[in-house]
Amino acid sequence: DAGVIQSPRHEVTEMGQEVTLRCKPISGHDYLFWYRQTMMRGLELLIYFNNNVPIDDSGMPEDRFSAKMPNASFSTLKIQPSEPRDSAVYFCASRQGWHQPQHFGDGTRLSIL
Amino acid sequence: GQQLNQSPQSMFIQEGEDVSMNCTSSSIFNTWLWYKQEPGEGPVLLIALYKAGELTSNGRLTAQFGITRKDSFLNISASIPSDVGIYFCAGQPDNNAGKSTFGDGTTLTVKP
Numbered sequence: 001d002a003g004v005i006q007s008p009r010h011e012v013t014e015m016g017q018e019v020t021l022r023c024k025p026i027s028g029h030d031y032l033f034w035y036r037q038t039m040m041r042g043l044e045l046l047i048y049f050n051n052n053v054p055i056d057d058s059g060m061p062e063d064r065f066s067a068k069m070p071n072a073s074f075s076t077l078k079i080q081p082s083e084p085r086d087s088a089v090y091f092c093a094s095r096q097g098w099h100q101p102q103h104f105g106d107g108t109r110l111s112i113l
Numbered sequence: 114g115q116q117l118n119q120s121p122q123s124m125f126i127q128e129g130e131d132v133s134m135n136c137t138s139s140s141i142f143n144t145w146l147w148y149k150q151e152p153g154e155g156p157v158l159l160i161a162l163y164k165a166g167e168l169t170s171n172g173r174l175t176a177q178f179g180i181t182r183k184d185s186f187l188n189i190s191a192s193i194p195s196d197v198g199i200y201f202c203a204g205q206p207d208n209n210a211g212k213s214t215f216g217d218g219t220t221l222t223v224k225p
Contacts, residue, residue, distance in 0.1 A: 004155075043156075043201070043215045056212060091155050099163065099205065101146050102213065104155030 002026070004105035006092050012111045018080040021108045024073055025094030033093040033102060034067055034077050043091075049075065082112045119202055119216030126192055127224050134200060134219040135186040142204030145178050145185040146213070150199045159200075160187070192223045 005024040013019060025032045033048040047057040052069045060067070064083070069075040079086055089109050093102040119136045126132060136145070144163055148156035160171050162178035162185060169176055175188045185204075189196055202216040 042217045045212060048212070093155075099144055101144075101158045101161045102203075103158065104148075106153070106155045 004092055004094050004103055006090075006105035006108050008108055009106065010109045010111075012113065013082060014113050015083050016081045017112075018078065019082045019086075019110060019112075021077040021090050021092075021110070023075045023077070023092030023105060025075070025092070026096075026103055027073070029094035029096045029103075030072075031095040031097075031102075032069060032075050033095070034075070035091040035093065035104075037089045037091060037107070046077070084112045086110065087112050117202060117204060117214050117216040119219055121219055122217070123220040123222070125222045125224065128192060128194060130192050132189040132192055132196070132221060133186060134202075135184060136202035136204070136216045137184040138204055138214070139183070140204075140206065141182040142214075143182070143207045144205035145176070146203040146205070147174075147176050147185070147187045148201045148203065150201065150218070151197075156201055189221075192221075194223050194225050197221055197223050 007022045030051050034046040036044045036046055046059045047067045048055055049069045065079055067077045089107045091104050091107045093104045095102045117136050117138050146161050147159045149159050150156040159174055160169050160176040165178055165182050166180050167178040173190045177186055179185055199218040199220050201218045203213045205213050
């Protein structure tokens with residue numbers, strides 16, 4: 001079975017540029033999560049969706065961050081404009097149902113110069 | 114918000130030794146999860162626990178859901194070099210199961 005698929009795996013860009021991270025959840029999963037992982041702050045939940053609807057975006061750091069889920073098989077996380085402090089590994093995860101465990105993608109390593 | 118205290122932060126052990134790590138919370142969780150993360154990859158689910166007192170094994174790994182619902186431990190028996198990685202616990206409360214809380218991880222190094 002295909003797991004959670006994220007793209008790109010690596011992104012290096014200059015500050016001020018727009019960055020778009022993509023995620024394809026596991027088919028049939030109705031929850032989708034975006035996380036950010038850094039050495040300093042560990043794994044932070046940014047936002048999650050249920051049935052394509054954003055449920056909780058309280059972890060989104062600021063207005064420069066936005067996330068969408070236009071359909072059940074695709075989500076994006078956008079940063080505009082990007083800043084060096086946004087450098088981190090961004091993970092997408094999906095889950096089927098209320099109490100089931102989340103399954104993670106392999107992440108996008110983002111470096112903002 | 115809820116916080117998880119995961120310990121130890123890191124462990125350096127010899128191949129063949131047993132390993133134990135745990136997570137404690139100030140709040141009650143209804144699901145405990147244990148993940149392993151290797152370099153360049155996302156966390157991979159090892160064990161999921163759904164009931165207080167539950168003891169579950171996955172090969173050499175054993176995890177327990179504490180009776181108080183505020184703690185969980187993970188044991189690895191007879192460690193091998195490929196056990197190297199970062200182990201995370203995560204708790205899910207019932208009132209907002211969408212938001213899992215993750216521990217800061219235990220970094221395990223196994224010397225051959």
